[in-house]
Amino acid sequence: MARDTLAEVPDETLLVLYANGDADAARLLMDRLLPRVLGYAARLLSDRTEAEDVAQEAMLRLWRVAPDWRSGEAQVATWVYRVTTNLCTDRLRGRMRRRATPLDDAPEVADGAAGAEAGLIAADRMAALQHALDSLPERQRQAVVLRHIEGLTNPQIAEVMDIGIEAVESLTARGKRALAAALTGQRAGLSYTDESD
């Protein structure tokens, strides 16, 4: 089927088309899901190479489940996020077993003078955010990233994390507070002083 015809087709339909031999459907599904899965894994793992491996594995599991996909049971994107979450959890636990996670290894945020240009400031802010995310407990980090960066709804997050909606609300609230606390002291370095003070 032509790609422009598929543009408005839901993920689930694309998955069925893929299972029936449509290569274009697979490519379009990859275009939609891979950047999201990769970004999510990168946020959870803080490691681009590992994130790519996880994203590839999550997509491979999607391809494999395609022939047996049960319509209406789950959203394709939610399913992939869930697989990615589990794969990242496995990797993080593997890291914990190998060594204590050295939070101090996270990149230092450059000082304000070094980040004079807007691009550098933005990069500093993202590095600081990633450092702060890394300091959160695993479940809080997942919930915060899914809610505030990936833009999932609380019911979707509940499905991804296999918990209740109230638990999601609790995790995201506590995670956001912890995130703010982790970033405390860096506000000036991230040039927020210039904008909001």
Place this chain on the structure above:
Amino acid sequence: MKATEMTDLDLDTLLSAARKADVPPSEALRVRVMADAMAVQPRPVASHAADPGASGWLDWLSAVFGGGGALAGVSLALVGGVFIGVVQPEPVAALTNALMADAQADSVELLPDAASLWEETLND
């Protein structure tokens, strides 16, 4: 609030910027993912249509007899007839004897004897 503390607005701004910051997959990753997709994609079930050249005569014969079912029936009747003719099962032989008892003959003379023709000529 101290100047060093992140406000809700600061945090929301930061998270919003993170949401917009794409993590574009590398071309190498895209190639790997598509290769996986093609490798595990279910293959269409192969058609079991036979070679039309090889079975063309069978199709033609089926058409003559009105389909495969009719052809099978005719074939069965043919095989049954040959079997009865060759083996001559006991019930069939008994039935034949009962029907043909009066008409039984050891030999049938289909042409008159040449000597009788000669005799007629001499008599004339």
